[in-house]
Amino acid sequence: MDETLRSHAFASPLTGARLVVLGGVHGDETCGTVAIERLRADLESGRLALRRGELTLVPVANPLARQRQHREGERNLNRSFQPDPQPADYEARITNLLCPLLARHDVLLDLHSFHTAGAPFAMIGPRDNSGPLEPFSRAREEGWLALHLGMECVVESWLDVYAARLARLGRSTDARALAFGWGTNEYMRSQGGYAVTLECGQHRDPQAPEVAYRAILASLALLDMAGTAQSPPRPPRLLRLVDVVDRQTEGDRLLRDWASFDPVQRGQPIGVRADGRAVEAPCDGVIVFPNPQATPGSEWFYLAVDSERRLADPGLTPVP
Structure with missing residues (x-):
């Protein structure tokens, strides 16, 4: 079986933002993969041109989970997402490949889907702060990107709730324990960038790939990398x-x-x-x-x- 991680890089001679787009962090979530491959075809055919900056596309971030058509290969890739000098499982080895890739970029768009019915929505991180849980200084840029994705709802405060869950279970809330709650977005923020997760709809929703594709285009336009940015829609429910x-x-x-x-x-x-x-x-x-x-x-x-x-x-x- 081929468990190779594939990425596709596009770079303009003009400097600009550096955007990375992930699909397939969970193997049963295929909408991001479909949208990324469509966007890649647009770029390679000339239907879309990168005006400035750098774009990296990762259609399937967890190849083993995709092969198995399961959420996970050996474990959830979107937990304990940070470099590991002694990787003990497949996801840890893939994380060691993805972390330096993310660290080379400014912005992450991570495309997901979910189990049950419901409308698409975006997830963002903390407000600007210097606290111990998740210090951050780019909340305005992250929120502006989420706003331009056009979702009816935006959700915040994932890591706060995770820390509260650990405390309720009587488990340690030190840095090592909290690190298990880290996913791609938390790692991106720790490297000085910012990140938005887009939940594009139910796994089998035929519209989910279209939601993902439009989100990539909106991100490229907002970052002045390709296309023309549109005025943001009416404010979402936060x-x-x-x-x-x-x-x-x-x-x-x-x-x-x-x-x-x-x-x-x-x-x-x-x-x-x-x-x-x-x-x-x-x-x-x-x-x-x-x-x-x-x-x-x-x-x-x-x-x-x-x-x-x-x-x-x-x-x-x-x-x-």
Whole structure:
């Protein structure tokens, strides 16, 4: 079996942004691969020209998982995403190839899809801060990119919720433990760049590849690399993740076919444990990433609430 990681690099003689686009971080998520291959064909045929900067396309970031048509090869590539001098599994070895690739770029667009029904949405990182969890200084640029992707919803605060999950489970929240929560975006930010994850729709949604393709074009236009940037659409709904609930055993089940952004009220039953205990919403909000097939010990669903943060032009309007 061929487990080779392939990337395609395009460079203009004129300096500009350096953008890397990933697809197939999870093997059962194919929309990013389809969109990237379409974009690559546009560039190689001359239908689209790179005006300035550098573009790297990675259609399948996890070849083993893609071969198996599973989310993972040996483990989740989008966890513990940082160089490992003694890689113990396939994903660690691929991470060692991808990390220097990402570090050479300024901007990352990571294309994903999800298990259940729901509208596409973007995910961004923290606000500018100098704290210990995820220090960052490019929130305005990251938010501006997310805004131009045209999604109805943008979600923030992944790593905060992950840290809270560790604390609730009684596990260490030191740097080593928190590093397991790092994915491609967290690594990109640690290298001085910024990153947006785009969840393009349900895995088999025929529109998901089109969502991914348009997002690549919008990113290239906003960065003045190709095409013409359009005015951003009306501001999206911005949500902040506040909780994550794990599936504990195979007997745990959701009470309905939840979709991302379905509203819930505090105390509303969302699922039931194998022993019959109800799993209730701890607050008013919305469901995000419900996964009825989650493996025991992994994330079952997230909860989010409306955020007061605003996404604005990094050169004009300050972001709270």
